[in-house]
Amino acid sequence: MDFTFTEEQQMLLDTTRRFVAKDYGFEARRQIKEKSADGFSREIWQGLADIGLLSLNVPEADGGLGGSAIDNMLAMNAVGEGLLLEPYLACAVLATKTLALLGNDAQRAEWLPALAAGEKIVVLAHDEPKTRFDRLAIDTRSWPVGNGYLLTGHKCVVTHAGSADMLLITARIGKADETGPLAVFCVPVDAPGLDKTTYNTVDGVRASDVRLNQVFVPATALLDGGADSEAKIAEVLDFGLAAVCAEAVGALDKLLAATVEYARNRKQFGQPIGKFQALQHRMADMVLHIEQARSMSYLAAVRCTDTDAATRARAMSAAKVVIGQACRFVGQQAVQLHGGMGVTDELDVSHYFKRLMAIELQFGSTDQHLEQYAAQLA
DSSP states (O other): OOOOOOHHHHHHHHHHHHHHHOOOHHHHHHHHHHOOOSOOHHHHHHHHHHHTTGGGOOOOGGGGGOOOOOHHHHHHHHHHHHTTSSSSSIIIIHHHHHHHHHHHHHHHHHHHHHTTTSSSOOOOOOGGGGTTTTTTOOOEEEETTEEEEEEEEEEEEETTGGOEEEEEEEEEETTTTTTEEEEEEEEEETTTEEEEEEEEOSOEEEEEEEEEEEEEEEGGGOOOOGGGHHHHHHHHHHHHHHHHHHHHHHHHHHHHHHHHHHHHHHHETEEGGGGGGGHHHHHHHHHHHHHHHHHHHHHHHHHTOOOOOHEEEEEEHHHHHHHHHHHHHHHHHHHHTTTTGGGGSSOOOHHHHHHHHHHHHHOOOOOOOHHHHHHHHO
């Protein structure tokens, strides 16, 4: 298989890396995290829009770049390297993909150009307490009333919901004792009956628990996904899973580089600790895990838009297992090789470690995907 990137893809990666390296150093990130009301920088967000990154997943017919999953993988590599706090995954990947796949002409025309320009922030609110082991086990309900719908339910850990202009709420159409089709609704964040509780997650991102108590939305708020809306939502989630795998690879690369650099400079018994064979073996194992993770990230990017749902699910689970194991092994080794400093807030290693541990659980844990992969082989 040819893993050579096209000239345009290499330019995309280089441009994004330069932007992140120039404007998103560790100290700049710390200032953004501690002082920004949103938990991220609106200026950086506009900068991402200016270099075209926010229009990457917007179809060309809607005024975007119409990038591929490989293009998105390269962008997410750079996001992982920079440990960006901005809502790129939540808004530019998941929400944009949802509107592109399920939105009708009017909805796409209203929202996609605004998302591409960085003027609006929309996030997908999908996860619920019970979706930990079944991503489509949605309890949020919606039912028709008059010329619209009422929504009731609870969404948890909705990243960047506190800064969003609109939420894309997944809900089953039907009352509590009914099992209706899965649908997506555009819900303004200030809708009566919608309540948000916002907090910081362990990896430094802002997230919210969202409760909906008979929130009314007009009929035009329903994304017109047609009869296969559930399949399209699964496709969006797989696209997001592939994206977070690519983010992990970017973070793993930075963590390895920091560890190797530390081993070259930190001296014990009159010589750099990197000369000790036992530590060299550990770093060699880190390299092996990262290269395996990189290969599986390529697989995830290639397969995440596969129309065969079973083939796609098998590839996604395989990638998530290998990358989840790499996140845990490389993260733990990096912290141990840095000694006590590896867990301090002043060193970037601890922040990469926390983000990697969050990624290991995002879109399903390593154990969960291992069980799903084994079940598909049975």
